[in-house]
Amino acid sequence: MNIKIxxxxxxxxxxxKEYNLSVIEKxxxxxxxxxxxVIAFHECSITGYTFxxxxxREQLLDIAELIPDGNSIQRLQQxxxxxxxxxxxxxxxxxxxxxxxxxxxxxxxxxxxxxxRKLHPFINPNLTPGNEYCVFEIHGWKCGILICYDNNIxxxxxxxxxxxxxxxxxxxxxxxxxxxxxxxxxxxxxxxxNREADPTSLRLEFNGMKGxxxxxxxxxxxxxxxxAYIVFSNPIGMDDDQLKNGCSMIIDPFGDVIAECHxxxxxxxxxxxxxxxxxxxxxxxxxxxxxxxxxxxIIGQEHSSEQKxxxxx
Numbered sequence: 149m150n151i152k153i154x155x156x157x158x159x160x161x162x163x164x165k166e167y168n169l170s171v172i173e174k175x176x177x178x179x180x181x182x183x184x185x186v187i188a189f190h191e192c193s194i195t196g197y198t199f200x201x202x203x204x205r206e207q208l209l210d211i212a213e214l215i216p217d218g219n220s221i222q223r224l225q226q227x228x229x230x231x232x233x234x235x236x237x238x239x240x241x242x243x244x245x246x247x248x249x250x251x252x253x254x255x256x257x258x259x260x261x262x263x264x265r266k267l268h269p270f271i272n273p274n275l276t277p278g279n280e281y282c283v284f285e286i287h288g289w290k291c292g293i294l295i296c297y298d299n300n301i302x303x304x305x306x307x308x309x310x311x312x313x314x315x316x317x318x319x320x321x322x323x324x325x326x327x328x329x330x331x332x333x334x335x336x337x338x339x340x341x342n343r344e345a346d347p348t349s350l351r352l353e354f355n356g357m358k359g360x361x362x363x364x365x366x367x368x369x370x371x372x373x374x375x376a377y378i379v380f381s382n383p384i385g386m387d388d389d390q391l392k393n394g395c396s397m398i399i400d401p402f403g404d405v406i407a408e409c410h411x412x413x414x415x416x417x418x419x420x421x422x423x424x425x426x427x428x429x430x431x432x433x434x435x436x437x438x439x440x441x442x443x444x445x446i447i448g449q450e451h452s453s454e455q456k457x458x459x460x461x
Contacts (some may be wrong), residue, residue, distance in 0.1 A: 157394040158414035159385030162196035180231035194239040198388035212242035216260040229257035264293040331357025354393035372403030375431025401429035
């Protein structure tokens, strides 16, 4: 059956879970009132993200929560119940042994539906990488989750698709940071402060190679190659001392953007997800044409993972 999904963006406050959850509640209620079955928020939307690079292990443990017993999961369930909507949001997680993870959850009125731990965390050295993919169902649709950097490794997206996911939620905190690629860099926070008087200069930065132009080099390809719907969520505004450009969007299996947030305000956009596109798109045929015997041993050979994030240096 068709399903109506919203992707959101908002300016979170670092470490202020009460405030961030209040925005999640507001946007979830608005989306539900417009008929959405699901709303997805960005990476660490509950806790804030970039500020965590400065936290000690003890400080990170203070803000992290147990899943599903933490207060934020209970609050998400209350919101989901009140508005009869499925909510996906992110936070820092700790387990009973005080191991720390970057987590993203799916919650509905019955409670926790899925919990995913980022495979490639880097914002704080005390974080433990996740070690498994996550595929689950929302209203009969097979869904997966991959957080931010996880999506830069194409094998993660293909593996999630091969495990059955036709919708992949991709929560991010990305763009507008320095890189070795041409055109990358921070966006001046003064442009954000002056956005009402001069929206044009800010939009040029947000849409250029520091932001959306870079995203469009690869994100639609993940959808197209895998014949999957992609739900991309990203914050807008200041995240700690870094300015983020939103661009939360939904991409169909043809690689076409079918919904995208353009506002500087806390907002969401919605798309109707239909099953017919899954088998019409090229990715459906390409996956069937695979010859794993040619590359099984190549892809599976021993490899030492090395992850380098330029802007953290």
